[in-house]
Amino acid sequence: MxxxxxxxxxxxxxxxxxxxxxxxxxxxxxxxxxxxxxxxxxxxxxxxxxxxxxxxxxxxxxxxASGKNLPPLLLDDDEAVAVAAGLLTAASGSVTGIEESSIRALAKLEQVLPARLRARVGAVSDATVPVVVRGGPQVDAATLATIAAACRDRELLSFDYAKRSGAATSRRVEPHNLVAAAGLWYLVAFDPEQDDWRTFRVDRVTRPLATGRRFEPRALPAESAAEYLRRSIADAPYRYTAQVTVQAPAETVLDHLHPLLPQRVTPVGDRGCTVQLGEDTLPAITRQIIELADLDAELAIDATAELRGHLDARLRRVLDALSQ
Structure with a gap:
């Protein structure tokens, strides 16, 4: 009917x-x-x-098509609540200038929500305490929107990209998914020129352009984009590395650490494991080692002299502060 x-x-x-x-x-x-x-x-x-x-x-x-004015968006109940929840938590600071825009959009949405949904959104609002993160890398909202649309529409995406070394490159990829992890945004995409999958930090992307050329999506070499990102982060070459042997089961260590931080956990025997760590800065890898120390298990650290010196200096500052 x-x-x-x-x-x-x-x-x-x-x-x-x-x-x-x-x-x-x-x-x-x-x-x-x-x-x-x-x-x-x-x-x-x-x-x-x-x-x-x-x-x-x-x-x-x-x-x-895009017009002069934004047409009314039609959302079902779950979509409306999801949008409201997203706006409530958008003040994390990872997207440039998003806080004020999110508040204005949320005010408009709540004005037109039916009573049955306003109560649900209100419950989310009352239970939500946003933690504003400052000082970390931010992405431009327009850049994020352009990449997201290219992922959705399966359009080839071109952009300029700054590598970790600072070298500038031009890329043309088949965008698959955006993944938000540990305060950063990543694009998972297939690079036809490299004939391989790649991940890109969105805060290093500039001048993104959807080319209008469509592509047939390829199968990811992982269960999900998040899983592929986790593997890529773990396998990437880092300036500073360390191996930590922990006298605790691998499952316990994995549950304790953030799943998307650069690490690889390998069981050793019945009760222990080794953790391969990697970061580009001494403070970052030091934080990971201290995280492992929080497990209250015996540790053995294999690291370079430079990293050992940094760890020693940091721990001495803490001990000196305690003795005052």
Whole structure:
């Protein structure tokens, strides 16, 4: 049974907002109407001011184009609560200038939420205490949006990238997913020029551009983008490395450490394990070693003289402070 006309137009608009492009046949199947009815409804949306473009090709299709004004977004209950929860926690400081924009957007959303959802959002708000992180690398909101859209629409993405060494490169990749981890944003993508998968720190990306060229997504060489990122971080070459032997089960150590920090845990015997650590700065790798010390288990640290000296100096400062 088909929906009434106003409801069908809203459903059509919701479908156009959920994906970049639809064929006429797909829309007709979803709405349970004929292709002629879809074309007529598309014309009515255009008459109401919605910029719906027709696409050429064998099947033909439609996409909701960008216009002068942002059209109303149609969200179901779970989507509305998810958006509100995201806005509530957006003041983490990892995206440049997002705090004020998030507050304005949340105010608008709460104004139009039905009563049944306002209570749910209010519960999330009352239970949420945002921790604002300062001083870490930040990403530009427009850069993040461009990359996210390219991932969604399966469009080749070009950008300038600063390597860890500071060297500048130009990249053209097949974007797969964005992953937020430990206060940073990462892009997981396939690099056709390297014929391999790569991860990119988004705060090092500049001038991102979706080329308009579509690609067929490849299968990730991991269970998920987060898992691939974890492996990439663990396998990356770091300036400072250390091996720590811990007299505690590998499962206990893994539960204690952040899953996306650069580390590799290998069981040794029945009750011990070794942890390979890597970081680009002495303070960062020192923090990881101190994290392991919090396990209250016997440790043996194999590290360079430079790292040993840094650890010794830091611990002496702590002991001197205690003795005062």
């Amino acid at each position: 088909t929906a009434t006309l106003p409801a069908r137009l809203l459903q059509l608009l919701s479908l156009l907002q959920s994906r970049r492009e639809w064929s006429g046949a797909e829309l007709a199947d979803r709405l349970e109407v004929t292709g002629r009815t879809v074309r007529r409804d598309i014309d009515r949306l255009r008459a109401l001011g919605y910029p719906v473009d027709s696409t050429t090709g064998t099947a033909g299709g439609y996409r909701l």
